[in-house]
C-alpha cells in the first residue's frame with residue numbers, strides 16, 4: 001500500500017475515528033467554557049455519547065442487567081432477559097435481517113428477469129416504456145404506508161416495501177445492460193450455432209452481469225431502508241421498531257444503538273456483495289490485478 | 291451447425307461445383323441525412339474448396355460483403371446462394387464460420403472456454419472437448435494461456451484464439467475478415483502455415499479479406515480486387531502457385547514477384563482513390 005506522509009492510510013483512518021469519537025464523547029463538556037464553539041447539536045440529549053451508547057448496547061443486548069452487572073452466560077440470566085423482551089436487540093436484528101434478505105432476493109430476481117425479457121424484446125419494451133417511466137417517477141418509499149395498510153403490520157409488509165424499492169433499481173440496470181449488449185458477441189454466438197436460448201444463457205446473462213452488480217450495492221441499502229421504513233410505520237418487532245420506541249422514551253442512546261447495528265449490518269451485507277462480485281466478475285479484473 | 295457433420299453428402303459434392311454464388315449484390319446504408327453506397331453490383335462465384343482473397347482499400351465494402359454472406363445484414367439488391375440455397379438475412383446458414391474483423395472473444399470466458407464454445411453449444415462431452423481444445427490451443431501457439439481471460443492477451447493472441455474458436459466447429463465455408471491484421475510479420479507467416487495446413491486437410495471454401503497483397507498471394511487461389519467506395523469488383527487474378535504451398539518459400543519464387551508487381555499497380559490506384567474518397 002502506498003504511504004502518504006508519515007501516517008499510513010490506516011493511521012489517518014484511526015486518527016479520524018479518534019477525533020470524531022472524542023468530540024462526540026467530551027465535546028459538550030466544553031460548552032460551559034467555550035459556548036461559542038460548541039453547537040447545541042452536540043447535546044447528548046440528541047446524539048447521546050459513545051460511552052452511553054455502549055452501556056445501552058450492553059443492556060439492550062441482555063449482556064448486562066439494567067444496573068450494569070454482567071449477566072453470566074450460563075446462569076440463565078441472559079436467557080431470561082431475552083425471554084422478557086420479545087424485541088430484544090438480537091431478535092430485532094434477526095427479524096430485520098430476515099425481511100431485508102427476502103425483500104432483496106425477490107427484488108433482485110424479479111427485477112433481473114423482467115429487465116432481461118424487456119431488454120431483449122424491442123416490442124415489449126416499446127409497449128411498456130411509458131408505464132415504466134411513470135411508475136419509476138413515483139418515489140417508491142412513499143408507497144410504504146399503503147403497503148403496511150394492505151399487508152398488515154407483520155413481516156409481509158416489510159418484505160413488500162423492500163421488494164418494491166429494490167426491484168426497480170435492478171430492473172433498470174438489467175434493462176440497460178441487456179439493451180447495450182455488443183452485437184458482435186451475439187453475432188459470433190449465432191454463427192457458432194447458438195439457439196436464442198443459448199445466446200441468452202451464454203452471452204446476454206454474462207454480459208449483463210456487470211450492470212446488475214452495479215445496482216446490487218445500492219439495492220442492499222435500499223432493501224434495508226425499505227424494511228426500516230416499514231417498521232417505522234407499523235411493526236411489532238425489528239430494529240425500526242426499537243428506534244421508534246427509544247424515540248418515544250426520549251432515549252437517544254437507544255436510537256443510536258439501533259443505528260450503529262444497522263450500519264454494521266449494511267457494511268457486512270455490502271462486503272458480501274462485493275466478494276461475490278469480485279468472484280463472478282473476475283474476468284474484468286485480471287489484468288489490473290497482476 | 292453440428293461439429294460432427296463435417297462432410298457433405300457426395301451427391302451434392304458432385305452436382306454443385308459452385309459453392310457460394312454472389313449475384314448483383316448491392317448494399318446502401320441509410321444514415322440520418324445521407325445514404326452511403328457501400329457495395330455496388332458485385333457478382334462472383336466461389337468453387338467448393340476454393341480459397342478466395344478479397345483485396346481492396348479501406349471502406350470498399352469487403353466486410354459488408356462478408357456480413358451479407360454470413361446473413362448478418364440484408365442486401366439492398368441482388369442475392370447470395372450457398373449450395374444453391376438463397377441466404378436469408380437473420381437466419382444463420384449452417385456450416386458457415388466467420389472470423390470477425392473486430393475482436394469478439396467473450397471477455398467473461400477463459401481462452402480455453404472461448405475456443406471450446408462452439409463444441410459446448412452442440413453438446414460435445416467435456417472429455418472430448420478438452421482434447422480438441424488442447425489441440426487448437428497448441429496450433430494457435432497459446433499454450434500456457436488456457437485459463438487466462440482475453441483481457442490478459444495481446445491483440446495478436448486474441449486474433450489467434452478467435453480463429454480457433456471458429457475453426458474448432460469445422461465449418462465448411464470459412465469467412466475471414468483480416469484475421470491476421472494485428473500480427474507481426476513473423477507470427478503472421480506462422481499463422482499462414484497453420485491455416486494452409488488446416489485448409490489442405492479440411493478443404494474448406496474460404497473467403498479471406500485482407501489489405502495485405504503478400505498474404506493474399508501466399509494463401510489464395512484467386513484474388514478479387516475491390517475498388518474504392520462504392521465497392522465494385524475491379525479485377526480478378528488467378529494465383530496459380532503449386533499446392534501444397536510453403537508460406538515462406540512461395541514468397542521467394544520469381545513468379546511471386548511477378549504477380550506481386552502486376553497486382554500492386556492495380557491495387558495502388560484504388561488505395562489512392564480510397565484515401566481521397
Ligand SMILES: Nc1ncnc2c1ncn2[C@@H]1O[C@H](COP(=O)(O)OP(=O)(O)OP(=O)(O)O)[C@@H](O)[C@H]1O
Pocket residue numbers: 319320321326327328346347348349350351352353354355391519
Ligand atoms: N452499419 C453501417 N452503417 C452505416 N454505414 C456502414 C455500416 N457498415 C459499413 N458502413 C459503411 O460502408 C462502407 C464499407 O464498409 P466496410 O466495413 O464494408 O469496409 P471494408 O472494406 O471492410 O473496410 P476495412 O478494410 O477498413 O475494414 C464504409 O464507408 C462504411 O462507412
Ligand SMILES: [Mg+2]
Pocket residue numbers: 352353354391467
Ligand atoms: Mg472491414
